[in-house]
Amino acid sequence: MYAFEIERPTTLQDAVAAIAGGGQALSGGQTLIPTLKARLADPGKLVSLHGVAELKGVCTDDDGRICIGAATTHATVARELAGSYPGLASLAARIGDPAVRNRGTIGGSLANNDPSACYPAGALASGATIVTNTREIAADDYFHGMFATALEEDEIITEVKFPVPRAAAYEKFIQPASRFPLVAVFVAKFDDGVRVAITGASETGVFRWTEAEAALSSDFSAGALDGLRVDPDHMIADLHGDKAYRAHLCAVMTKRAVTAAA
Amino acid sequence: MRVTMDVNGRSVSGEVEGRTLLVDFLREGLHLTGTHVGCDTSQCGACTVHVDGLLVKACTMFAAEAEGAAVTTIEGIAAPDGTLSVVQQAFQDHHGLQCGFCTPGMVMAATALLKDNPKPSEAEIRHHLDGNICRCTGYHNIVKAIMAASGQEMPALAAE
Ligand SMILES: Cc1cc2nc3c(=O)[nH]c(=O)nc-3n(C[C@H](O)[C@H](O)[C@H](O)COP(=O)(O)OP(=O)(O)OC[C@H]3O[C@@H](n4cnc5c(N)ncnc54)[C@H](O)[C@@H]3O)c2cc1C
Ligand code: FES
Ligand code: FES
DSSP, X not given: OOOOEEEOOSSHHHHHHHHHTTOEXXXXXXXXXXXXXXXXXXXXXXXXXXXXXXXXXXXXXXXXXXXXXXTOBHHHHHHHTTXXXXXXXXXXXXXXXXXXXXXXXXXXXXXXXXXXXXHHHHHHHHTOEEEESXXXXXXXXXXXXXXXXXXXXXXXXXXXXXXXXXXXXXXXEEOTTTOSEEEEEEEEEETTEEEEEEESSBTTOSEEOHHHHHHHXXXXXXGGGTTOOOOGGGBOOBTTBOHHHHXXXXXXXXXXXXXXXX | OEEEEEETTXXXXXXXXXXXXXXXXXXXXXXXXXXXXXXXXXXSOTTEEEETTEEEEGGGSBXXXXXXXXXXXXXGTSOXXXXXXXXXXXXXXXXXXSSOSSHHHHHHHHXXXXXXOSSOOHHHHHHHGGGXXXXXXXXXXXXXXXXXXXXXXXXXXXXX
């Protein structure tokens, strides 16, 4: 690792100021520390969000949305949402392994937007709102492709607000060496329609499968997906699976998620 | 910068750089070399310790982030007179280790599991060990040891 300093602010205001002053946010470090070890980043200064109480914890707002502080760990989400939003709790409970879940956070995951990460699928399918220190961004406008988001330089996520669907499920086809999904699908059924978000599959990062959404909105059953397929053209191809395999997995995992949610 | 934390019930402090990993502070700063570094890429769990009671990979946390925390390492698991903990004794009794390199992390993971879930199923044990890799045992005897440490009958394992 290149040398850097660590600042440990205890208020959001101080954290934002330290980041504006040239620091990079350090949340759970479960992505950033391996990146630093590989010398793929040279931040000069890290600003730990771990001590900022305002960024931690779960609550419900006046519209019934679940609000999760950006520095809330995967383990906390898995525990606290078990009753209120079991689909999202189960997503958090299967990220990585127990030690990763005790440090890694929702804000770090959404800021990083790894094309195979779990939370982007949960946030996009839920129609979540990503709240930052300056504005609110709808999930539909937030994800800009592999490792790219709507976040500006020095902008940090403070909270993520999730509307709670009638039914939801996350089905993850695991890549056992990395423990990330090879392909995973989050299906969320709301009163006014169904949303389907797929991660791990596309070269453009997490995406909504709109054809499946239309079919499921009129008939919420795995059978409604018969004959639908994802275009393999923009799928990721690597040593774990080619484009056609990933496109096939998209349909299989969507069906499984619908069956699990129904 | 200076950090102060509680390690195995003892208050310790030392000078660290921003980039000093908790595992390096433990091993090189405090000479607690029971915590191993297997991969250094956050995959293997050999470096697993408890920070404020939670399982953490000490190679994926900075020492500076443990300021004020209570850290437990494998050296803090046996009684002061050397009597092994229930989990450690079960690993010995059931041959839950061969080379022993992964064992500190395995014992820390198992100890954390049994604190939250005193009677885990075999499936729960295997799921909980997702982040702890063993290159020797094939895991069966580790699972057996954890079953035994939780006072449960050992299941007949499918692969035997
Ligand atoms: C062994 C292993 C297995 C894993 N398995 C999975 C898996 O199955 N699924 C999955 O989704 N992920 C997985 N991960 C990644 C894990 O979920 C990370 O916790 C997550 O991707 C990043 O969150 P973090 O809090 O650790 O962020 P950090 O590593 O601290 O930061 C990541 C990036 O986000 C930035 N950042 C952090 N917080 C904010 C904020 N509030 N606002 C703006 N920018 C911010 C940082 O500057 C950095 O660029 C795994 C990681 C490991 C090590
Ligand atoms: S050395 Fe920390 S996970 Fe392998
Ligand atoms: S006993 Fe050798 S790695 Fe587990």
